[in-house]
Amino acid sequence: MIEHVLPRCNAGTASGLAAVLLWSATMALTRSLSEQVGPLTAGASVHLIAGFLSLAWLACAPGSIGRLARLPRRYLLGCGSLFACYMLALFLGVGLAADRVQVLEVGLLNYLWPALTILLSVPILGKTASLLLVPGTLLASAGIILAFTQGTDLSWHTLASNLASNPAAYGLGLAAACSWALYSNLTRRWAGTERQGAVDLFLPATGLVLLVLALGFRESATWTDRAVLEATGLGSVTWTAYRCWDLAMRKGDVVLVSACSYLTPLLSTLLSCFYLGVSPGAGLWMGCLLVVVGSLLSWASMAFRFR
Numbered sequence: 001m002i003e004h005v006l007p008r009c010n011a012g013t014a015s016g017l018a019a020v021l022l023w024s025a026t027m028a029l030t031r032s033l034s035e036q037v038g039p040l041t042a043g044a045s046v047h048l049i050a051g052f053l054s055l056a057w058l059a060c061a062p063g064s065i066g067r068l069a070r071l072p073r074r075y076l077l078g079c080g081s082l083f084a085c086y087m088l089a090l091f092l093g094v095g096l097a098a099d100r101v102q103v104l105e106v107g108l109l110n111y112l113w114p115a116l117t118i119l120l121s122v123p124i125l126g127k128t129a130s131l132l133l134v135p136g137t138l139l140a141s142a143g144i145i146l147a148f149t150q151g152t153d154l155s156w157h158t159l160a161s162n163l164a165s166n167p168a169a170y171g172l173g174l175a176a177a178c179s180w181a182l183y184s185n186l187t188r189r190w191a192g193t194e195r196q197g198a199v200d201l202f203l204p205a206t207g208l209v210l211l212v213l214a215l216g217f218r219e220s221a222t223w224t225d226r227a228v229l230e231a232t233g234l235g236s237v238t239w240t241a242y243r244c245w246d247l248a249m250r251k252g253d254v255v256l257v258s259a260c261s262y263l264t265p266l267l268s269t270l271l272s273c274f275y276l277g278v279s280p281g282a283g284l285w286m287g288c289l290l291v292v293v294g295s296l297l298s299w300a301s302m303a304f305r306f307r
Helices: 011-023 026-037 039-060 064-069 073-096 100-110 113-125 133-149 156-164 167-190 199-217 225-251 254-276 282-303
Strands: 002-004 304-306
Touching: 011 225, 011 254, 026 039, 026 073, 026 100, 026 225, 026 254, 039 064, 039 073, 039 199, 039 225, 064 199, 073 100, 073 167, 073 199, 100 133, 100 167, 100 254, 100 282, 113 133, 113 167, 113 254, 113 282, 133 282, 156 167, 167 225, 167 254, 199 225, 225 254, 254 282
Parallel strands: none
Antiparallel strands: 002 304
16 A cells, blocks of 8 residues: 655745756756865855855844844754865865866766755654665665776776775765765754745855955966856855755755755766866766656655555
């Protein structure tokens, strides 16, 4: 017998779906901007712009400061740290990719977060899942392996060899996925019943952290008109997307939103190929589809219960 758990279609859920669409365009812009100004400088500029928008929003929203002050400390410190770690790992991973094709592979690793979010919701949020969660997680993992081996030789030796070619970039991509999956679940658990989250504080704080790191490493930056436009556009998209996602994780249907995000790897890869002018092999496309199917099965393990 199948029990279908109907999703809650509210403003929080709709905000999460909007965030998924916006995020699909960020990977290509992140790489293009990082090539011009460096990954840390790119991350700092994007988040300082997003942070400025956040502070402007707080200044115009009555009672925002008071609501922020009531948020639990473990949410502010714990989720704030995870937010900054995710951004640092993502920008460094994309920036350290050897070429634009490898950017797609690092991006695909990052997009394991939908499946990981659903997987971690079981121990963290006490969600109940069917056995479909197992093949869903395995398929998403298989997609990553297929993308890395490009379908030439599906062996551990080939996988290890490809990972060893740039362990820093690939490791950061995986760290980004884990950080965001944890952030998404712990936001739901730790934010309490307050209507307002702290993403408007996380964005400028992350920008300052990345700025300090960028100044410390003295990256060589070339600020062209295109770089300024990309930084401004990506900063605006980042602010909008993360406000939407924060609302979704606190007030929306976390399982449904995470499931719909299964489209993000595919949409992001398509947009990246177009914007960055790359043509990945069939192995990466097949890997991308497996990640999508794996995430969908992970969602189905909670949307449908067999009894």
